[in-house]
Amino acid sequence: MSLKSIFYQILLSVICVQLFAAFRPDQHKSIHSQATENGSKATIVFRLKAHEQFRLEYMNAFLEAKQLKFINPGEKDTVIIRNVTTDIPVALTMTFFEFGKDKSTKERKFSVLASPGDTLNLSLTSQGFLNTERLKKGIVLSNDSISYYTNYTTAPGGKAVSSKNELWKSFYTEFNRKFREETDRINGLLANFQIDSSAFEQLTINCKLHYYKRLFNWLYEGNGQYFEPALPVLSKLSEDIEHVLNSPHLFLAEDLLSVIDGYVRLKIINKGEDYVNGITIYKEASAANLGRFKASYLIICLTHSPVKKGAEFGEIIKDYKRKMVNTAYLIHLDSIMRNMLDGKQIISSDMLISLNGKKVSLNHLLKSKKQFYILDFWASWCSPCRAQLPVIDSLRSALRKNAVEVISINLDQKEASWKTASLAEKKKHLGINNYHLGAATKSAIVRQLNISSIPRYVILDNLKIISSNFYQPTEPGFIDELKNLIMGSR
Numbered sequence: 001m002s003l004k005s006i007f008y009q010i011l012l013s014v015i016c017v018q019l020f021a022a023f024r025p026d027q028h029k030s031i032h033s034q035a036t037e038n039g040s041k042a043t044i045v046f047r048l049k050a051h052e053q054f055r056l057e058y059m060n061a062f063l064e065a066k067q068l069k070f071i072n073p074g075e076k077d078t079v080i081i082r083n084v085t086t087d088i089p090v091a092l093t094m095t096f097f098e099f100g101k102d103k104s105t106k107e108r109k110f111s112v113l114a115s116p117g118d119t120l121n122l123s124l125t126s127q128g129f130l131n132t133e134r135l136k137k138g139i140v141l142s143n144d145s146i147s148y149y150t151n152y153t154t155a156p157g158g159k160a161v162s163s164k165n166e167l168w169k170s171f172y173t174e175f176n177r178k179f180r181e182e183t184d185r186i187n188g189l190l191a192n193f194q195i196d197s198s199a200f201e202q203l204t205i206n207c208k209l210h211y212y213k214r215l216f217n218w219l220y221e222g223n224g225q226y227f228e229p230a231l232p233v234l235s236k237l238s239e240d241i242e243h244v245l246n247s248p249h250l251f252l253a254e255d256l257l258s259v260i261d262g263y264v265r266l267k268i269i270n271k272g273e274d275y276v277n278g279i280t281i282y283k284e285a286s287a288a289n290l291g292r293f294k295a296s297y298l299i300i301c302l303t304h305s306p307v308k309k310g311a312e313f314g315e316i317i318k319d320y321k322r323k324m325v326n327t328a329y330l331i332h333l334d335s336i337m338r339n340m341l342d343g344k345q346i347i348s349s350d351m352l353i354s355l356n357g358k359k360v361s362l363n364h365l366l367k368s369k370k371q372f373y374i375l376d377f378w379a380s381w382c383s384p385c386r387a388q389l390p391v392i393d394s395l396r397s398a399l400r401k402n403a404v405e406v407i408s409i410n411l412d413q414k415e416a417s418w419k420t421a422s423l424a425e426k427k428k429h430l431g432i433n434n435y436h437l438g439a440a441t442k443s444a445i446v447r448q449l450n451i452s453s454i455p456r457y458v459i460l461d462n463l464k465i466i467s468s469n470f471y472q473p474t475e476p477g478f479i480d481e482l483k484n485l486i487m488g489s490r
Contacts, residue, residue, distance in 0.1 A: 040116030041083045042090060047123035048072035048080055054124065056092045058084060058114075059252045062332055063260075063296045068092070089115040089202065089251035091141055096129055109149060111141040113202060113251065138199035141206045141253075148182040149210060168218060168229050179211050201249035208244050209255040212237065216262030224276050224475030226269055234266055246291040260297050264288055276475045278305025282316045295329045302333065306471045307481050308342045341449065341468035346460065348445040352409065352435035355422055360435075362445060365407065366463055372404045372486055374470070375458040377451055379411045380421035384472075385455040389425055391473040398479070402486055407433045411440040411454065459485055 046054060053071040060066050070080045084090055091111050098106040110130045114120055118139075123131045130143070142149045186207060190200045215237075219230040234241075241263050244250065264285045268275040275281070282301035290297060298320055307313060324330045348362045366373060376392070378385035392406055399406065408430060410418040418436045440446055449458060449468060459467040459482070466485050471478040 040087050041085055042114035042116055043119040044068060044082045044084065044092070044114065045119060045121045046070040046080045046082070047077065047121070049077050049124075050075050052124065054094070056094055057254065058090050058092045059254055059256060060090075061086060061252065061293075061296060062329075063252075063257045063293060063300060065254070084114055086114075086252065087116055089113045091206070091251055091253040092120075093254055094130060107150065110143050111149070111206070111253075113139040113141055115139075138195050138202075141203060148178040148207070164227070165229060168227070171218070172233070175211075175214060179207070182207050198249070201247070202251065205244055205247060205249055205251070206253060206255075208240075209253055209259050212241055212244075212262065213255040213258040216258060216266075219262065220265065220275075224274075224472065224478075226275070231266075231269065234262075235270060238263070238266065242289055245293075246289060250291065250293075256293070257297070257300070260290055260293060261300075264290075264297075274476050276306075276471065277477050278302075278307065279312050279316055281305075286316075286319065295324060295327070299329060299333050299336070303336050303340070304469070306467060306469060306477070307485065308340065309466070310484060341465050344465055346445065346463045346465060347448065348443075350437060350443045350445050352437055353415070354435055355419065362409075363463070365435075366460065371462075372402070373460040373462075374399075374404060374406045374482075375460065376406055376408045377411055377454050377456040377458070378408060379454060380417045381412075382454050386421070386425065388455055388473045389430065395473060395479065399482075402483065404482070404486065405433065408435065409445075410434070410436045411446070411451075412436065413440065
């Protein structure tokens with residue numbers, strides 16, 4: 001064989017390998033296996049005074065919120081060591097509250113970056129703020145001197161506004177100013193050689209993630225609707241958001257999940273589809289370019305879907321298992337699904353009280369009729385909860401035709417607050433099946449359902465949970481998906 005022939009054979013082999021690599025399924029590129037299987041460790045050393053305790057919050061590779069607890073119950077100062085397993089940088093956040101003599105409260109927040117192989121030495125001063133003197137240069141992402149990262153939600157100077165549109169205009173003007181100031185500050189650090197290019201990228205990403213998250217907070221109103229003035233603003237940022245999500249400098253931060261989720265739902269809204277539907281969200285995310293955390297986000301789509309029954313949900317479960325075979329993601333998903341509330345029995349000895357003072361156990365109430373139940377968890381101070389009441393009332397006749405009963409369970413700490421709200425809403429569905437749950441934070445049902453936010457809607461077939469976190473009544477899928485659940489349970 002001539003040298004020329006050998007050369008062409010080698011060239012052909014190289015082309016075939018390149019073509020195979022180019023057409024491999026994209027999902028393999030998104031599997032962040034190192035973070036979930038063989039991650040390195042970042043060591044956190046916290047110096048605590050006697051009886052001092054502290055918590056650091058962070059997000060792991062599965063996009064789950066985690067905490068590191070540091071507690072010194074003794075009489076002497078001590079050192080507590082904790083490890084974070086990860087193969088990419090992780091943002092550790094901490095919040096301090098300063099209480100003034102005038103009873104005012106000032107929130108101060110720090111965010112520092114822990115990279116694999118790092119050892120971070122942290123401590124609290126006597127004033128209760130983070131001592132960063134022992135930190136390596138360039139890993140403080142934000143600190144209490146940066147107003148950009150504070151929770152700005154009102155008009156400048158406490159100006160009164162008459163509508164959400166006015167508040168949006170005020171917010172957008174002021175928040176953009178803060179964003180530009182923070183961007184200029186980061187650029188100045190690089191120009192003055194105070195940080196290197198890597199730290200510059202990390203600070204820029206942190207700044208942008210926070211910016212996107214705050215805008216997405218305006219877009220999604222949590223009731224199946226979106227705030228239209230925010231849509232064109234975020235749509236113009238769509239390309240830049242995707243670029244950040246695919247940056248090699250991206251790290252695990254508390255804002256990251258909100259931005260990924262917001263970006264996917266933004267794409268769905270721009271297609272004119274239902275951005276609340278769990279199956280639609282999974283399909284859009286599966287097709288989107290979400291970078292290394294795509295596999296983790298898809299698990300969240302599966303586990304947070306309001307409906308986890310039926311052929312369509314079965315298909316997206318099969319799709320994920322096919323793509324993630326032999327990965328830690330699949331093991332993680334199986335673990336989550338085994339611990340799901342959906343399909344389990346409600347076990348509660350909680351006592352409820354009605355407006356006429358009669359007490360009844362939740363279990364007895366649910367066993368009294370062979371019907372489907374919607375448990376509506378609400379509180380007097382929760383305006384989104386109360387906004388659902390007229391909708392529930394308008395659906396009452398349709399629900400009864402399908403043998404569905406609504407039971408409202410109030411979680412106010414004070415019974416008087418519940419009674420006042422109930423009287424104010426007496427023309428709506430709070431006139432019947434309206435109960436107060438005393439000592440809600442200690443109740444069995446709140447613990448079993450892990451209720452950390454409201455409104456919350458749980459669908460039961462007698463005592464069996466068929467959806468542990470259902471659509472809100474104002475969301476498009478509420479009626480159709482409720483009918484599907486009922487028909488599928490018969």
